[in-house]
Amino acid sequence: MEAKNIMIAVSKLNKSFGENHVLRDFSMELTKGENLVILGKSGSGKSVLIKCIIKLIEPDLGGIKVLDQDISELDQDEMDLLRKDVGFLFQSNALYDSMTVRENLEFPLRRHWTIEQREKEAEAAVMEALEDVGLSHTVNMMPAELSGGMRKRIALARTLILKPQVILYDEPTTGLDPITAREISELMISIQDKYKASSVIISHDMNCIRMTSNRVITLIEGRNYVADTYDNLMKSTDPKVSEFFR
């Protein structure tokens, strides 16, 4: 294994909630620069997987390495440091409603930047991240004044502000209309190009997957059932795979 090109390695991950065996020996590797989609039905364990990767959930068994670090061995401070390099776009966006767009974007800087760095560089970083998502004009607005697609973009800008090496997207287009969903997918592609970021994208939006994925893993019955390109999976005659394309 070429360790330097593997950004995330998950091996034989198991997670149950009581009798609900959500992940069963799930394994995957995220390669540098790729957009890797995890495709699975609702309730198949996609969010549980991503939460294990950022250590919001403790797995029962199995190993997770993020940027070559075994996360089970990291304490809270070390994990915080790692989270600077691993951006997470929540399905809910998780914006602070009582803060302006600027304050929302500055928020991660409080934890990860020194006061001096913030005084010197925060404004430029906020404006660059907003430009990346095409929303510079919203800097003084409140989240409630924005549409669903705009809020998603602001959440993405807040993820980008720390220039993460890895971005984890949890259902980035769910709940958006088709045109807005397409715009978010295009944005994800341009972010991959601009930042050379590596991403895990959790989705069941086949348009988003077709547009953004370099590789797709189907999460079925808790396992990495099959991994291939979108085009190859689309041709699959395996009913467990082909049902996603109907």
Ligand SMILES: Nc1ncnc2c1ncn2[C@@H]1O[C@H](COP(=O)(O)OP(=O)(O)O)[C@@H](O)[C@H]1O
């Ligand atoms: N904290 C939790 N406690 C108990 N069950 C949970 C918890 N989180 C998720 N689950 C269960 O794990 C399964 C997978 O959930 P999830 O990963 O959210 O699915 P999805 O693939 O839709 O993201 C579901 O059956 C869900 O009810």
Ligand SMILES: [Mg+2]
């Ligand atoms: Mg989910």
